[in-house]
Amino acid sequence: MATPASALPASQAGASGRYYRRFDVLDRVMHALLMVTFIGCALTGIPLLVADHAWAQAFARMLGGFQVTMLIHRICAAIMIVVFVGHVVRVFATAARTGKWLEMVWSPNSMVPNLKDLEDIVGHVKWFLGKGPRPRFDRYTYWEKFDYWAVFWGMFIIGGSGLLLWFPFFFSQFLPGWIFNIATVVHGEEALLAVGFIFTIHFFNGHVRPEKFPMDPVIFTGRVSEHEMLDERGSEYDRLVKEGTLQAVETDAPSPGLKALAYAIGIPAVMIGTITVVLIVYSFLF
Amino acid sequence: MKSPACALRPGNPGGRSDAATSEARETMIATRLRAFLFCALLALSLGAAAQQPAKDAAPGPNDGCLMCHGDAGAKAASGKSVAVDAKQFATSVHGSMSLPCAACHTDPGFGQMPHGAVKPAQCDSCHDKAVKDYAATVHGKARSGGNHVAATCASCHGTHDIKKSSEPGSRTHRANLEATCAACHGNEAIIKQANLPGGNVAGMFHDSVHGQAMANKTAAKDAVPTCTGCHGAHDIRAKSDPESRVSRANSPAMCATCHANVKAEWEQSQHGKLRQANVLQAPGCIDCHSTHQIARHSDDKFALGVIDKCGSCHADFAGTYRDTFHGQVTQLGFVQIATCSSCHGAHQVLPKDNPLSKVSAQNRLATCQTCHPKANANFVSFDPHANKHSRERGQLLFFTNKFMEILLLGVFAFFGLHTALWFFRSLKAMRERRGDAPPRS
Numbered sequence: 001m002a003t004p005a006s007a008l009p010a011s012q013a014g015a016s017g018r019y020y021r022r023f024d025v026l027d028r029v030m031h032a033l034l035m036v037t038f039i040g041c042a043l044t045g046i047p048l049l050v051a052d053h054a055w056a057q058a059f060a061r062m063l064g065g066f067q068v069t070m071l072i073h074r075i076c077a078a079i080m081i082v083v084f085v086g087h088v089v090r091v092f093a094t095a096a097r098t099g100k101w102l103e104m105v106w107s108p109n110s111m112v113p114n115l116k117d118l119e120d121i122v123g124h125v126k127w128f129l130g131k132g133p134r135p136r137f138d139r140y141t142y143w144e145k146f147d148y149w150a151v152f153w154g155m156f157i158i159g160g161s162g163l164l165l166w167f168p169f170f171f172s173q174f175l176p177g178w179i180f181n182i183a184t185v186v187h188g189e190e191a192l193l194a195v196g197f198i199f200t201i202h203f204f205n206g207h208v209r210p211e212k213f214p215m216d217p218v219i220f221t222g223r224v225s226e227h228e229m230l231d232e233r234g235s236e237y238d239r240l241v242k243e244g245t246l247q248a249v250e251t252d253a254p255s256p257g258l259k260a261l262a263y264a265i266g267i268p269a270v271m272i273g274t275i276t277v278v279l280i281v282y283s284f285l286f
Numbered sequence: 287m288k289s290p291a292c293a294l295r296p297g298n299p300g301g302r303s304d305a306a307t308s309e310a311r312e313t314m315i316a317t318r319l320r321a322f323l324f325c326a327l328l329a330l331s332l333g334a335a336a337q338q339p340a341k342d343a344a345p346g347p348n349d350g351c352l353m354c355h356g357d358a359g360a361k362a363a364s365g366k367s368v369a370v371d372a373k374q375f376a377t378s379v380h381g382s383m384s385l386p387c388a389a390c391h392t393d394p395g396f397g398q399m400p401h402g403a404v405k406p407a408q409c410d411s412c413h414d415k416a417v418k419d420y421a422a423t424v425h426g427k428a429r430s431g432g433n434h435v436a437a438t439c440a441s442c443h444g445t446h447d448i449k450k451s452s453e454p455g456s457r458t459h460r461a462n463l464e465a466t467c468a469a470c471h472g473n474e475a476i477i478k479q480a481n482l483p484g485g486n487v488a489g490m491f492h493d494s495v496h497g498q499a500m501a502n503k504t505a506a507k508d509a510v511p512t513c514t515g516c517h518g519a520h521d522i523r524a525k526s527d528p529e530s531r532v533s534r535a536n537s538p539a540m541c542a543t544c545h546a547n548v549k550a551e552w553e554q555s556q557h558g559k560l561r562q563a564n565v566l567q568a569p570g571c572i573d574c575h576s577t578h579q580i581a582r583h584s585d586d587k588f589a590l591g592v593i594d595k596c597g598s599c600h601a602d603f604a605g606t607y608r609d610t611f612h613g614q615v616t617q618l619g620f621v622q623i624a625t626c627s628s629c630h631g632a633h634q635v636l637p638k639d640n641p642l643s644k645v646s647a648q649n650r651l652a653t654c655q656t657c658h659p660k661a662n663a664n665f666v667s668f669d670p671h672a673n674k675h676s677r678e679r680g681q682l683l684f685f686t687n688k689f690m691e692i693l694l695l696g697v698f699a700f701f702g703l704h705t706a707l708w709f710f711r712s713l714k715a716m717r718e719r720r721g722d723a724p725p726r727s
Contacts, residue, residue, distance in 0.1 A: 051608075051617035066620040128707035134715075143704075165611070168668075169660040177667030182686050184610060185674050189690040193697060201701040210712040 018226040021251045022218050026090070031219050033083045035269055040076035042195045042276060044069040049188050050283035077162055084155050108138040108239060117142040136234035143205045154194045161187040196280065199273035207270055215270055220262030221254035347386040362403070375446040409439045419520040435470065435480045442466055463512040464488055464497065490578035516540055534566055541571040551633040589621045596626045606671040629653055629670065
């Protein structure tokens with residue numbers, strides 16, 4: 001690429017038809033597992049928090065009663081914990097293999113927030129208000145990093161309290177009884193935060209906002225078009241060009257089958273999430 | 287029918303036209319009336335003797351009356367049927383005693399033939415005590431107060447078909463009482479018209495544990511109470527009447543006629559003790575079990591519904607119970623988890639500072655272990671009624687909850703605004719782009 005693509009008008013750059021790999025297979029599988037188990041936990045857990053509503057009672061009955069929903073909840077939770085631990089192990093294992101420990105915590109490929117994220121937040125809000133250009137983002141935007149660490153936080157808070165409530169006899173051998181009162185409150189309220197956040201903010205940021213509507217298939221296909229990369233992650237594009245590593249991540253276009261699969265999984269998930277949020281809001285208002 | 291004085295007008299069961307038969311009928315009626323007069327005089331003269339059942343029924347004491355009233359189509363001038371089924375009457379308790387019609391139909395007007403409208407039959411000529419008692423019942427008071435639908439003797443006992451309550455065919459036999467009372471208390475139109483208390487109590491009773499034992503003819507069918515078992519018969523009184531068997535104060539004793547052991551337990555409980563101290567608001571049997579909808583304690587609906595019954599007095603505890611997993615699961619409609627009585631007991635509820643209480647410091651572990659066999663001392667220091675909104679009840683929980691609330695508000699406020707601003711900016715950007723660039727591939 002003789003001319004940095006970012007220098008070209010968007011219309012010319014988009015015509016190339018090139019695709020770049022954004023997520024590898026394991027990333028995509030882990031996201032899919034996280035998604036399915038998260039929805040599973042949400043659908044079996046939320047009814048308890050709005051148990052005085054007929055829809056929650058009917059839904060829990062439809063699933064086969066509380067013993068069934070509790071079993072589904074725990075199976076999903078166990079898988080989610082395995083996926084989470086697997087991801088953390090993978091991050092550290094990659095750093096250990098490549099020896100790039102610093103890059104794990106301090107680079108554009110790291111999920112650790114940095115100064116550019118702060119600039120991007122300010123720049124993005126300025127752009128919202130029409131007071132500046134749209135920031136050119138790198139590989140992970142600040143809202144994506146927030147989503148990522150929200151999962152970490154949620155894993156410890158919900159996962160930790162959930163394990164306490166799952167194995168009370170074990171934990172009560174060395175923890176006082178009031179810890180289960182704390183766990184009950186924290187588990188439910190953090191669950192509302194997580195469910196409310198994922199099914200509204202994450203869905204908007206990642207999927208249903210006007211540029212992506214109804215969804216962004218990249219998390220299922222792993223591939224992003226050159227046009228989209230320039231539009232959304234210009235800073236990363238330029239960096240890869242400068243590093244000479246852009247070619248290394250170039251890949252084929254997602255097959256029609258893969259794209260269809262992405263939409264077949266993603267759209268129902270977005271719909272389930274949206275309905276759940278509507279029901280939660282309804283239940284807390286009425 | 288030419289004579290307006292003749293109130294009796296035999297019907298036309300054969301279906302022949304009046305024109306063809308009117309002459310013959312007039313002759314017949316005249317004959318019947320003469321015969322009736324003879325028989326009525328005979329019956330009156332034999333009144334005392336007729337108290338004894340007559341083995342030899344021919345001629346019967348009521349043959350005269352039956353000459354007209356024995357016709358299945360007999361009607362009064364008003365069109366109301368005045369027919370009497372002689373065979374049915376013969377099988378009734380009064381018929382089997384060969385009582386003359388005049389024993390009940392005491393209006394002097396009956397002596398004239400033919401007779402016009404006369405007063406209804408009187409029961410007090412024999413059953414003076416029952417009739418006197420009736421006057422004090424809720425039905426009797428309603429009648430004397432001008433209510434025209436309240437039950438009279440005949441409403442429950444019938445008229446010419448009255449049988450002893452011990453006979454299976456009797457309206458007042460225990461197997462038939464539900465249907466007898468349901469004629470009014472299970473009839474939506476009458477319930478509405480007379481504003482009967484409790485609504486369709488007969489229907490509710492039918493579905494209750496008592497009613498179902500009767501309906502399904504279980505082993506308990508002869509022991510369970512039917513309507514009169516609780517309300518009495520000639521002493522039925524409104525529950526607001528202090529003398530009523532079903533008044534708030536009297537109902538525990540009434541239930542104890544069968545459930546004496548339960549009442550003895552209850553009397554030892556906090557609720558029972560309060561009652562003995564004349565605190566009438568303290569719950570008795572009916573507050574938890576209801577009156578007409580009494581269900582088996584293993585019934586899901588009862589087990590879940592009783593939580594709200596406890597909550598109707600102990601609202602704060604019911605509220606904090608709903609914050610726990612126990613309370614959430616039961617509210618969703620599943621019962622395989624602790625309700626109030628699982629921990630506090632049912633009839634023997636006692637405050638936790640009483641050593642005999644199921645939730646006393648001494649007994650708490652054993653109580654938790656009924657469901658959680660592996661429970662230990664730490665486990666039972668869990669507060670099953672923790673109140674996250676009360677700082678006095680626990681600082682740590684209170685501030686944890688506050689922190690979570692602030693976190694939720696903060697995250698949703700920031701990202702809510704962020705999302706809203708982004709949405710409108712994106713729409714604007716897309717409109718601008720559509721103007722000067724082809725759509726995204």
